[in-house]
Amino acid sequence: MIPIHPQSARAEQLVGRLQASGHRLTPQRLALVDLLASDTSHPSAEQVYSRLKAQYPTISLATVYNTLEMLVALGEALPLDLNDGCTRYDVLRPAAHPHVICRRCGRVADLDLDGVDAMLDQARAAVQYEDLQARVHFDGICPTCARNPTEPEEGSGA
């Protein structure tokens, strides 16, 4: 009843990283990694938790937070603070990159802008901080929400 095999290449990679760093591979953890590796929606811990409860009714939020924290510590998950009240996680592209969040429905999308590196270089030249990192995100009203003013697209991608 328990899948013992990662469902995707990225999931397999994550499982390998976890095990290489001395962590155990439990069924819940495998399910969590499989979920994250196939989820492009930048889910929050709460969202991961409620999706996982379908397969593992006894799983707890603490386990979800623990595992996410492991992945972040390994550099395999990127925590996103997009000012929407909770931390979201990007496991598919763990290197920092810009995101866009819709202020109405909360949907988060990736974005690639070549202006970011130039700006980081400017900042490094302007201040003498060590290990300076850039955090860039954008917020606005997504096309779907703009089209449906009365019915925000809650949950469709958040």
Next chain:
Amino acid sequence: MIPIHPQSARAEQLVGRLQASGHRLTPQRLALVDLLASDTSHPSAEQVYSRLKAQYPTISLATVYNTLEMLVALGEALPLDLNDGCTRYDVLRPAAHPHVICRRCGRVADLDLDGVDAMLDQARAAVQYEDLQARVHFDGICPTCARNPTEPEEGSGA
């Protein structure tokens, strides 16, 4: 015993904005505005609260949050989410601009980079969001903390 007059031009401006929008000018509120208008350290609500308690021992955090929220609603204060666990407020430069935060001591400084507008233009061209805004901040180890590895500069600017 209660100063009835704003202590600076910016404080006077803020008082005017608050009154023009139908809010009352209470002693606590005047003291809060005076404090914010003379504070370049991007303080958090908690920091504003503890500094204000010296003058108004009975003031409550709720009052601080209420007044900050008013100023934000009026566009006279910029809330900053710099991933350090609390919201900081910039009352001196309420238009969005980049900030640098030290990961060790928490000190926040302003930064001006002409690359930001270019990047925002790129983002607006890349996605069709309405009212797209950029949020940019940097984090690293400030020169002072880098110089004193054993004794982080807690509280010096946070």
Next chain:
DNA sequence: TTAGGTGCAAATCATTTGCAATCTC
């Protein structure tokens, strides 16, 4: 076997809210 993992519940921490007393206008 055994150290790490799990799940529950309780603890934290920032922020918000309910409400009666208070104060500005």
Next chain:
DNA sequence: GAGATTGCAAATGATTTGCACCTAA
């Protein structure tokens, strides 16, 4: 005097922690 504001305390919501039980290696 009317209605906004205050301050306390309790509520909220995200995240963390303590701890006894469990389980992968």
